[in-house]
Amino acid sequence: MKLFIKKTILYLLPLLVLAVVSEYLLRIIPNDYNKKAAVLNRTPEKIQALILGSSYGLYNLNPDYLTLYTFNGCEPLQSLDLDKKIFDKYQEGMTKLEYVIMPISFASFFFRLESSKENHLIKNYCLYYNLYVTNNPSNYFELLNQPFSTNRKRLVDYYINHTQDVKITDRGFDTTYNTSHTNGPLGGPTANFAIKRLNITDFSKYMELRQYLESIIGKCKERNITVILLTPPAYETFYSVADTAALNTSIRTCQSIQQNFSNVKYFNFLEDTDFTKDDFFDLSHLNKAGAKKLSEKINAAIEKKR
Amino acid sequence: MNFISPGFALFLSIVFLLYWFVFKNTARLQNILLLVASLVLYAFFNWRFLGLLVFSTLLNFYIGKLIENKKDRKAGKWLLAGGLLVNLGVLLYFKYFNFFSSGSILQVENILIPLGISFYTFQLIGYLIDIYNEEIKSCKDLLVFSCYVVYFPKIASGPIEPAKKFLPQIGVKRSFDYALATDGMRQILWGLFTKIVVANNCASFAQPVFENHEQYPGSTLLLASFFYLFQVYCDFSGYSNIAIGISKLFGIQLSRNFNAPFFSTTIREYWQKWHITLTSWMMKYVFTPLSFSLRYLKKAGILLSIIITFVTVGLWHGTKWNFIVFGLLHGVYFIPQMLFPKKNNERLSHRHTFFLNLARFSKMFGLFFLVMFTCIFFGSRSLTEAFGFINTVFSGSVFSSVVWPPFTSAFKTFITALFIVTLLATEWIQHPRSHELQLDHIKSPYLRRSIYIAIILAILLFGSVMHINFLYSRF
Amino acid sequence: MEKNAVIKKAEIIIRQVLKKEKFEWKGELTAEEVNGWDSLSHMIIITELENEFKIKFRLKELNKLGNLDSLITLIQSKV
Numbered sequence: 001m002k003l004f005i006k007k008t009i010l011y012l013l014p015l016l017v018l019a020v021v022s023e024y025l026l027r028i029i030p031n032d033y034n035k036k037a038a039v040l041n042r043t044p045e046k047i048q049a050l051i052l053g054s055s056y057g058l059y060n061l062n063p064d065y066l067t068l069y070t071f072n073g074c075e076p077l078q079s080l081d082l083d084k085k086i087f088d089k090y091q092e093g094m095t096k097l098e099y100v101i102m103p104i105s106f107a108s109f110f111f112r113l114e115s116s117k118e119n120h121l122i123k124n125y126c127l128y129y130n131l132y133v134t135n136n137p138s139n140y141f142e143l144l145n146q147p148f149s150t151n152r153k154r155l156v157d158y159y160i161n162h163t164q165d166v167k168i169t170d171r172g173f174d175t176t177y178n179t180s181h182t183n184g185p186l187g188g189p190t191a192n193f194a195i196k197r198l199n200i201t202d203f204s205k206y207m208e209l210r211q212y213l214e215s216i217i218g219k220c221k222e223r224n225i226t227v228i229l230l231t232p233p234a235y236e237t238f239y240s241v242a243d244t245a246a247l248n249t250s251i252r253t254c255q256s257i258q259q260n261f262s263n264v265k266y267f268n269f270l271e272d273t274d275f276t277k278d279d280f281f282d283l284s285h286l287n288k289a290g291a292k293k294l295s296e297k298i299n300a301a302i303e304k305k306r
Numbered sequence: 307m308n309f310i311s312p313g314f315a316l317f318l319s320i321v322f323l324l325y326w327f328v329f330k331n332t333a334r335l336q337n338i339l340l341l342v343a344s345l346v347l348y349a350f351f352n353w354r355f356l357g358l359l360v361f362s363t364l365l366n367f368y369i370g371k372l373i374e375n376k377k378d379r380k381a382g383k384w385l386l387a388g389g390l391l392v393n394l395g396v397l398l399y400f401k402y403f404n405f406f407s408s409g410s411i412l413q414v415e416n417i418l419i420p421l422g423i424s425f426y427t428f429q430l431i432g433y434l435i436d437i438y439n440e441e442i443k444s445c446k447d448l449l450v451f452s453c454y455v456v457y458f459p460k461i462a463s464g465p466i467e468p469a470k471k472f473l474p475q476i477g478v479k480r481s482f483d484y485a486l487a488t489d490g491m492r493q494i495l496w497g498l499f500t501k502i503v504v505a506n507n508c509a510s511f512a513q514p515v516f517e518n519h520e521q522y523p524g525s526t527l528l529l530a531s532f533f534y535l536f537q538v539y540c541d542f543s544g545y546s547n548i549a550i551g552i553s554k555l556f557g558i559q560l561s562r563n564f565n566a567p568f569f570s571t572t573i574r575e576y577w578q579k580w581h582i583t584l585t586s587w588m589m590k591y592v593f594t595p596l597s598f599s600l601r602y603l604k605k606a607g608i609l610l611s612i613i614i615t616f617v618t619v620g621l622w623h624g625t626k627w628n629f630i631v632f633g634l635l636h637g638v639y640f641i642p643q644m645l646f647p648k649k650n651n652e653r654l655s656h657r658h659t660f661f662l663n664l665a666r667f668s669k670m671f672g673l674f675f676l677v678m679f680t681c682i683f684f685g686s687r688s689l690t691e692a693f694g695f696i697n698t699v700f701s702g703s704v705f706s707s708v709v710w711p712p713f714t715s716a717f718k719t720f721i722t723a724l725f726i727v728t729l730l731a732t733e734w735i736q737h738p739r740s741h742e743l744q745l746d747h748i749k750s751p752y753l754r755r756s757i758y759i760a761i762i763l764a765i766l767l768f769g770s771v772m773h774i775n776f777l778y779s780r781f
Numbered sequence: 782m783e784k785n786a787v788i789k790k791a792e793i794i795i796r797q798v799l800k801k802e803k804f805e806w807k808g809e810l811t812a813e814e815v816n817g818w819d820s821l822s823h824m825i826i827i828t829e830l831e832n833e834f835k836i837k838f839r840l841k842e843l844n845k846l847g848n849l850d851s852l853i854t855l856i857q858s859k860v
Contacts, residue, residue, distance in 0.1 A: 001326060001482045008491070011758070018766075144312055149770045439844045578819065589820035597824040598840050601831075608824060644821075647800060 026142035033124040044093030052083040056103040056232040063171035065295035072172030084212040101228045106247035110200045177281035178288045188282025233269040238283040333479040344458035355420035366430040370444040386438045422461040433469045459549040466583040480557030490554025496743040501544030502769035507722040508537035514711035524704030566733040571669035573639040613637035632683040808850035
């Protein structure tokens with residue numbers, strides 16, 4: 001028995017060492033999350049305006065067009081519970097914070113990343129933002145989170161092929177959609193497709209997610225920080241008649257919150273006719289021109305208040 | 307039940323250490339640990355049906371005892387019939403309710419299938435029949451019997467273990483056998499290689515093509531059929547090897563389930579080497595009684611029995627018409643051999659020559675393509691899809707260039723093909739041995755270790771866990 | 782019927798069904814040990830034996846057979 005265990009350990013030990021080294025090498029590969037966490041950890045005192053939310057903030061709001069020193073802390077599928085965790089962790093260090101800007105989409109009050117099919121992304125918040133989100137150990141190790149063939153590819157791509165997939169600016173804006181207007185019809189999923197993909201089948205998460213948002217707003221109020229909520233623009237064919245229930249609820253909620261909290265300003269850019277087809281990358285995300293347009297509108301609203 | 311996960315590796319390590327260090331003193335203690343571990347694992351994957359598993363175990367245990375105690379043969383027959391009715395009834399309900407209710411006025415949701423039900427039900431049915439036929443005595447110890455039913459390495463996808471072979475092993479205390487345990491580790495390693503490297507890489511090509519076959523030309527569909535057959539084989543034989551290897555760690559031997567089937571020259575030989583435990587079960591409990599009843603029809607009776615048996619094999623695999631056709635085809639393949647039997651020359655297993663003669667190779671090749679054809683039905687979602695697939699294969703587009711499915715390329719496919727060749731070569735060389743990585747005959751420890759390291763490296767460098775779930779876990 | 786006579790007739794049938802030119806009879810041989818004797822050929826052999834010896838087997842009897850000697854004993858008991 002001792003010999004068997006000894007030999008098993010002998011074979012497993014190199015694999016264990018390889019696992020530890022691979023885990024370390026994976027964690028130091030630059031990605032959006034560790035880059036943003038680094039900014040929030042090192043220079044939070046510079047931030048005067050913070051953008052929090054999902055891809056509707058990540059691709060649509062470019063800090064370069066805001067007068068205040070703005071940081072975009074959005075990520076794809078980042079839900080309100082994660083926005084709250086990030087805000088709670090870093091807001092104390094943001095001594096100059098004046099504005100929190102949060103795009104609120106049709107999914108914001110009905111979708112939690114942790115309970116979705118894409119929940120493997122949670123590991124980024126656990127590993128790089130050092131947030132406690134879940135008990136699942138696979139979210140605290142890169143190797144346990146993804147299939148090892150995926151991780152192997154990541155290691156090969158970065159360390160051997162020297163390719164990087166990070167497209168965010170120093171202020172956190174993602175330039176993937178930062179292109180000129182699209183010729184021909186716009187692509188991308190419709191709201192109906194997104195609702196199915198994100199499994200927004202019921203409104204059971206509504207109260208819980210609304211409370212996260214109100215918690216952020218409440219803390220901002222204590223610090224005299226203005227919260228700007230916005231319904232992001234979408235191309236006319238993104239929504240069909242059938243899938244507006246979630247959207248209408250989101251809009252009404254934002255309107256209600258604006259009434260309840262004096263430090264909240266709400267804008268509905270769905271109704272803004274300034275946004276044309278030439279401003280969109282796909283049915284629900286803006287391109288370079290569109291992001292500039294939206295960012296300038298938000299900036300105008302901020303400057304007006306100041 | 308996913309053998310390939312860090313969670314399972316941790317579970318196995320804990321159970322292994324407890325088994326040999328804490329629960330080692332008596333057979334009873336070892337069996338208690340195995341039972342608890344098996345039930346916990348089953349509950350983790352399929353807690354909804356844990357109750358059904360327990361119920362089946364208890365029911366069959368007591369029916370087995372009653373059948374044996376009945377002096378009156380007729381009463382024993384009724385008890386057996388009752389036991390079979392309940393076992394088959396449960397199996398038919400979960401597996402075939404959707405099949406029979408589809409298209410009917412019954413608008414019901416699809417029923418979930420309990421993990422391993424096809425496998426453990428067949429074991430229980432075989433157990434009751436063997437008692438009735440006085441081949442075995444009923445098990446008097448509920449703990450031992452429960453271990454037989456729920457034993458975690460085999461519950462999800464077999465092997466379908468005969469009670470005669472398993473119960474005596476579990477009835478006595480197992481002592482640690484270094485040679486058996488290391489052999490088990492080697493078999494696990496080979497199973498991981500066939501599953502993670504060969505099966506999963508074959509799936510990368512085959513699966514997207516089978517899911518969208520209308521988008522691909524005949525050449526691609528033909529290639530996909532080839533890879534699909536190897537995907538199924540490597541997936542299932544990989545699982546079986548891992549299960550048998552794990553069992554060896556606990557000092558328990560399970561039955562071999564695959565024995566290089568692609569080197570068979572007849573369909574009869576093929577089914578003696580493919581899913582051996584299922585074939586043995588079907589032959590013993592379906593074919594033999596059926597052909598015995600129909601023996602007065604002479605060859606026609608035997609043929610009819612074969613066809614019915616293989617249609618049952620098809621049905622066992624799935625609840626759609628394409629599986630029935632799959633089974634029917636295999637049954638039909640027996641006809642030429644039955645009608646025109648050839649002289650029984652010594653088979654491959656006896657004259658293991660390193661060099662193939664051309665006639666034997668062409669038979670293997672021909673049989674391979676016949677089996678590959680049935681895989682089209684096995685892999686399609688419906689009969690219509692299967693016929694559409696075949697139609698395209700036999701059209702002119704079979705001569706056109708291959709269209710590579712997403713995330714594949716000529717190079718990746720070539721590498722996968724190389725691994726298939728490696729697999730076949732290893733099977734050929736190791737053919738007489740109980741599994742492909744049994745290397746006791748290699749005297750040099752350095753050479754043996756080099757082989758193990760090469761396999762581990764192949765898994766690390768080429769393994770794909772894209773299709774981690776075992777195909778046969780859905781049965 | 783004498784045992785040797787039964788063995789002689791049974792041997793001929795087995796050789797014919799299994800298409801063997803030579804078959805070395807050993808009483809302790811089991812079906813698994815005889816090359817080519819599988820479930821299919823087993824049923825054909827059984828049918829031929831029944832015809833040859835004008836007997837009828839029962840399935841339960843066949844399931845209990847251990848080796849060739851037990852087959853001969855069974856045939857003798859029925860002849």
